[in-house]
Amino acid sequence: MTSRDxxxxxxxxxxxxxxxLGDKWRGRxxxxxxxxxxxxxGELDYRPNLAAxxxxxGATRTALLxxxxxxxxxxxxxxxxxxxxxDEHGFGVVLYPSPAGIGPARDxxxxxxxxIDGVIAxxxxxxxxxxxxxxxLPLVMLDSDPGVPGGPPTVNLAVADGMRQVARHLLGLGHxxxxxxxxxxxxxxxxxRTEAVAAELAAAEVPAAPRHAAALNxxxxxxxxxxxxxxxxxxxxxxxxxxxxxxxxxxxxxRALGLRVPDDVSVSGFDDLSLATALDPELTTVRLPAESIxxxxxxxxxxxxxxxxxxxxxxxxxxxxxxxxxxxxx
Amino acid sequence: MTSRDxxxxxxxxxxxxxxxLGDKWRGRxxxxxxxxxxxxxGELDYRPNLAAxxxxxGATRTALLxxxxxxxxxxxxxxxxxxxxxDEHGFGVVLYPSPAGIGPARDxxxxxxxxIDGVIAxxxxxxxxxxxxxxxLPLVMLDSDPGVPGGPPTVNLAVADGMRQVARHLLGLGHxxxxxxxxxxxxxxxxxRTEAVAAELAAAEVPAAPRHAAALNxxxxxxxxxxxxxxxxxxxxxxxxxxxxxxxxxxxxxRALGLRVPDDVSVSGFDDLSLATALDPELTTVRLPAESIxxxxxxxxxxxxxxxxxxxxxxxxxxxxxxxxxxxxx
DNA sequence: CTGTTAGCGCCTTCAC
DNA sequence: GTGAAGGCGCTAACAG
Numbered sequence: 001m002t003s004r005d006x007x008x009x010x011x012x013x014x015x016x017x018x019x020x021l022g023d024k025w026r027g028r029x030x031x032x033x034x035x036x037x038x039x040x041x042g043e044l045d046y047r048p049n050l051a052a053x054x055x056x057x058g059a060t061r062t063a064l065l066x067x068x069x070x071x072x073x074x075x076x077x078x079x080x081x082x083x084x085x086x087d088e089h090g091f092g093v094v095l096y097p098s099p100a101g102i103g104p105a106r107d108x109x110x111x112x113x114x115x116i117d118g119v120i121a122x123x124x125x126x127x128x129x130x131x132x133x134x135x136x137l138p139l140v141m142l143d144s145d146p147g148v149p150g151g152p153p154t155v156n157l158a159v160a161d162g163m164r165q166v167a168r169h170l171l172g173l174g175h176x177x178x179x180x181x182x183x184x185x186x187x188x189x190x191x192x193r194t195e196a197v198a199a200e201l202a203a204a205e206v207p208a209a210p211r212h213a214a215a216l217n218x219x220x221x222x223x224x225x226x227x228x229x230x231x232x233x234x235x236x237x238x239x240x241x242x243x244x245x246x247x248x249x250x251x252x253x254x255r256a257l258g259l260r261v262p263d264d265v266s267v268s269g270f271d272d273l274s275l276a277t278a279l280d281p282e283l284t285t286v287r288l289p290a291e292s293i294x295x296x297x298x299x300x301x302x303x304x305x306x307x308x309x310x311x312x313x314x315x316x317x318x319x320x321x322x323x324x325x326x327x328x329x330x
Numbered sequence: 331m332t333s334r335d336x337x338x339x340x341x342x343x344x345x346x347x348x349x350x351l352g353d354k355w356r357g358r359x360x361x362x363x364x365x366x367x368x369x370x371x372g373e374l375d376y377r378p379n380l381a382a383x384x385x386x387x388g389a390t391r392t393a394l395l396x397x398x399x400x401x402x403x404x405x406x407x408x409x410x411x412x413x414x415x416x417d418e419h420g421f422g423v424v425l426y427p428s429p430a431g432i433g434p435a436r437d438x439x440x441x442x443x444x445x446i447d448g449v450i451a452x453x454x455x456x457x458x459x460x461x462x463x464x465x466x467l468p469l470v471m472l473d474s475d476p477g478v479p480g481g482p483p484t485v486n487l488a489v490a491d492g493m494r495q496v497a498r499h500l501l502g503l504g505h506x507x508x509x510x511x512x513x514x515x516x517x518x519x520x521x522x523r524t525e526a527v528a529a530e531l532a533a534a535e536v537p538a539a540p541r542h543a544a545a546l547n548x549x550x551x552x553x554x555x556x557x558x559x560x561x562x563x564x565x566x567x568x569x570x571x572x573x574x575x576x577x578x579x580x581x582x583x584x585r586a587l588g589l590r591v592p593d594d595v596s597v598s599g600f601d602d603l604s605l606a607t608a609l610d611p612e613l614t615t616v617r618l619p620a621e622s623i624x625x626x627x628x629x630x631x632x633x634x635x636x637x638x639x640x641x642x643x644x645x646x647x648x649x650x651x652x653x654x655x656x657x658x659x660x
Numbered sequence: 661c662t663g664t665t666a667g668c669g670c671c672t673t674c675a676c
Numbered sequence: 677g678t679g680a681a682g683g684c685g686c687t688a689a690c691a692g
Contacts, residue, residue, distance in 0.1 A: 002669055013679045018671055030677065050445040051390065052669035054381035055684050070409065071604075076401040080427070094424055097410065114685095115380040218608045248608040255610055274401075278548045278578035278605055280585055332685055343663045348687055360661065382685035385668050 001046045010040035017041070021048070059117050062092045063301055065294075066121040070097050073273045074290050078122055078142065081294025089302055091117075098124065118305055120297045125187050138304040142297045145188040146312055153303075153310035155296040159189055162286040162317035163196035166268050169284065169319055170238050171204050174328040175266060178206070179228040179236040181221055181246050184213040193242050193270070210236075214246060221249025222256070229257055229265065237265060237328040244269035244276045247283050251324070262326035272320060281323035289315050331376045340370035347371070351378065389447050392422045393631055395624075396451040400427050403603045404620050408452055408472065411624025419632055421447075428454065448631045452623075455517050468634040472627045475518040476642055483633075483640035485626040489519055492616040492647035493526035496598050499614065499649055500568045501534050504658040505596060508536070509558040509566040511551055511576050514543040523572050523600070540566075544576060551579025552586070559587055559595065567595060567658040574599035574606050577613050581654070592656035602650060611653035619645050 003021075007014045012033060019025040020037040029037075040046075054060045065082055067075040083093045094116070118138035139152040146154040170178055180197050183190045194211065201209055210231065214224035221241070229235055239254070241247040247269030254265045261267050261281060269276055269285035276283040292315055300310035333351075337344045342363060349355045350367040359367075370376075384390045395412055397405040413423045424446070448468035469482040476484040500508055510527050513520045524541065531539055540561065544554035551571070559565055569584070571577040577599030584595045591597050591611060599606055599615035606613040622645055630640035 003671090004669080014669090015671080015673095015680080016678065019678095022671080025677095028677065033677080049385070049669050051381050051384035052684090053671080055379070055385050055668090055686090056670045056672085058684070060381065070400075071403050071406040073401050073403070076406060079400065079425075083427075092424065094422065095409075097413070114377050218604070245604075245608065252608075252610045274548070274575075275605060275608055278575065278582075279609065280582045333687095334685080344685090345664080345687075346662060349662095352687080354687095358661065363662080379685050382668090383687080385670090385684090386686045386688085388668070 001044050003046070003048065006037065006040050006044055006046050009044060010037045012037060054115075060115055061090055062094060062116050063298065064096050064116045064119045065093050065297075066096045066098050066119060066124065068098050068123055068125075070095060073275075074271055074288065075122060077290035078294035078297070081291035082120060082298040083294075084291070085295045085298040085302070091298075091302070093298070118301045120301055122293075122297070123187055123189055125185070138301060140297050140300045140304065140310065142293055143189050146314075153300050153312060155293055155300055155313045156315070157189070157288055157293060158314050158317050159192045160196040162270065162288075162319070163193050164200045165317070165319040166240060166270065166284075166286060167197055167200035167204075169321060170240060170266065170268065170325065171200075171206065173238075173266065173325060175238040176206050176328065177234055177236045178209045178238045178240050179231075180209040180211045181224050181228065181239055181241040181250050182211050182213050183216050183242040183246060184220075185216060190242055197240060209240065214249070216243070216245060218245060218249040218252065221246040222253040223249075225250040225253025226256060229254060229259065238325070239265060239267045241267065241269050244271045244273045244283055244285055247285070247324070248275060248279055251279065262324050264329070266325040266328070268325055276320075276322070279324075284322045284325040285320055287318045287320055289317075331374050333376070333378065336367065336370050336374055336376050339374060340367045342367060351376075384445075390445050391420055392424060392446055393628065394426050394446045394449045395423050396426045396428050396449060396454065398428050398453055398455075400425060403605075404601055404618065405452060407620035408624035408627070411621035411626075412450060412628040413624075414621070415625045415628040415632070421628075421632070423628070448635055450627045450631055452627070453517055453519055455515070468631060470627050470630045470634065470640065472623055473519050476644075483630050483642060485623055485630055485643045485645070487519070487618055487623060487645050488647050489522045490526040492600065492618075492649070493523050494530045495647070495649040496570060496600065496614075496616060497527055497530035497534075499651060500570060500596065500598065500655065501530075501536065503568075503596065503655060505568040506536050506658070507564055507566045508539045508568045508570050509561075510539040510541045511554050511558065511569055511571040511580050512541050512543050513546050513572040513576060514550075515546060520572055527570060539570065544579070546573070546575060548575060548579040548582065551576040552583040553579075555580040555583025556586060559584060559589065568655070569595060569597045571597065571599055574601045574603045574613055574615055577615070577654070578605060578609055581609065592654050594659070596655040596658070598655055606650075606652070609654070614652045614655040615650055617648045617650055619647075 003017045007017045020034050086093045120140045122142040141152050141154045212224040212228045214220040239250045247267050250267045251261050259265050269283040272285045272287040276285045296313050303310040333344050333347045337347045350364050416423045450470045452472040471482050471484045542554040542558045544550040569580045577597050580597045581591050589595050599613040602615045602617040606615045626643050633640040
């Protein structure tokens with residue numbers, strides 16, 4: 001099924017077929033001919049050959065989405081958002097699970113450079129990021145340091161504000177001894193979370209939250225929570241966690257010490273994964289508009305590709321108070 | 331950077347470059363020339379243009395992986411496994427989240443048919459599956475009915491055996507009143523689960539497990555569990571769930587009725603998602619080799635593409651007894 | 661052993 | 677308003 005076949009069946013030339021199917025025929029092809037061509041294409045179930053089109057056009061209409069870990073629900077949702085917008089513009093999105101997490105370090109541009117029009121990188125570690133500086137491809141950064149002027153366009157979450165909301169929520173419940181279960185990951189998003197917590201507690205003239213770092217998994221968070229809750233001195237009444245997975249571990253840690261959540265210890269998460277409502281009690285957390293950031297990221301890349309500017313975006317976050325936080329007990 | 335540039339720099343012809351870089355030069359190009367070409371390619375940081383190669387070869391070295399939902403951890407892991415094997419063979423994998431879940435059916439082959447060499451379909455509903463029968467592309471089915479002789483090759487999980495292990499585990503703990511919280515999804519994998527449970531209880535001459543269907547989410551499962559536990563007659567002592575998400579909901583349901591897990595009610599899951607160990611108590615569940623099924627699926631597709639037969643595969647499952655199940659109380 | 665040639669399917673001038 | 681021609685970068689035949 002080539003465009004030549006369609007042309008033959010329609011009794012016109014290949015060029016005419018291209019014009020009609022490319023929707024560039026206004027004022028160049030007669031209405032009647034257009035109908036004939038469309039009929040022929042439908043008849044033959046014609047699909048343009050993408051390889052040929054890419055070769056001719058020098059563009060592939062494909063974006064690469066780089067994520068630290070696809071198994072994390074958040075990134076799966078970012079992908080869904082990006083894919084939706086891409087699809088609406090006849091683009092595809094291919095995933096590149098960055099080796100930072102796991103997996104072998106395939107060269108992101110191994111041979112893909114010629115197969116890709118642009119890159120969207122999400123929540124990348126500072127060093128892994130460097131690999132994308134070159135590549136010469138249009139680049140959009142998601143949930144990453146927007147600080148670099150002249151750097152790539154960014155689409156960000158109001159992470160600092162989100163953490164501030166959590167801290168205020170806890171303070172409002174009367175908590176004064178708050179421990180911070182922090183993700184032991186060196187990315188912009190987590191650095192900001194730590195800073196926001198510190199800033200907010202300082203502003204409220206409350207003792208700084210001791211920071212207990214844990215790898216991003218339940219078991220590590222559990223251990224960190226046990227350390228936090230059995231440290232010398234008065235016991236924290238709240239565990240503010242960098243994300244929902246850590247919060248799940250924190251709940252387990254608290255219970256391992258015979259403490260009830262939220263009666264004896266309040267626990268807060270971040271991300272609003274489906275995990276947050278699978279737990280019992282359900283987690284107080286912050287909803288991240290994951291699909292939305294994916295959509296904005298793809299839109300920004302599309303703008304870049306079209307030579308239009310892509311202004312920085314910052315998406316607001318919403319605190320969702322649920323059952324894992326309660327008023328502090330004296 | 332075209333192969334022509336490399337040829338010019340190396341002082342040879344384009345064809346020679348192609349032979350060398352395609353590793354097809356043995357006995358056709360001198361060692362010395364090979365070295366020169368390689369040096370030139372390295373110098374210029376040459377990457378072959380994939381679109382041109384695809385056009386010439388009529389193949390794209392790309393497989394389509396069709397999954398019901400990418401946000402489900404299981405499918406993300408299947409993808410990871412498939413991508414790994416694909417990568418080792420110079421193939422790529424693109425995802426197609428089947429609209430079965432949401433949205434109208436975009437044509438899976440909209441324009442992708444020409445951009446894809448084969449399809450791997452995972453856990454597809456019977457009807458959604460039909461759309462892939464045609465397409466004329468090599469097809470491998472994952473976790474789907476292997477019953478069709480002459481049908482596409484399958485890579486399967488020993489789902490029935492896994493459920494049997496769960497049922498025996500519960501029976502061994504003395505449970506005689508078992509309710510089945512079933513996924514309300516019409517796919518092979520879930521039909522088999524239901525049948526296996528029924529068969530195993532029948533074999534043990536234990537009353538059939540009432541089946542409570544629930545959509546595949548925590549809230550629906552919670553409601554189903556509440557129904558199961560407050561149905562007339564003696565209360566079930568165990569809730570056997572079709573998957574971990576349902577089990578999470580079942581635990582919430584039990585607690586909502588003031589029952590403790592596992593002291594008053596045992597709950598079992600299936601899949602061994604990270605959720606299983608995020609919960610407290612940790613779920614007794616069955617581990618699915620998700621990456622492995624993805625790997626085997628890609629291998630089977632590769633075999634098909636090479637004209638080799640792809641024998642059916644069935645992967646064994648492992649029961650993981652954890653804290654959510656305990657001996658039945660009289 | 662190496663070079664020349666042709667053509668994959670498409671889109672875009674340019675000429676009619 | 678329509679057709680003819682060329683070339684994107686690559687590889688497989690075929691010459692030399």
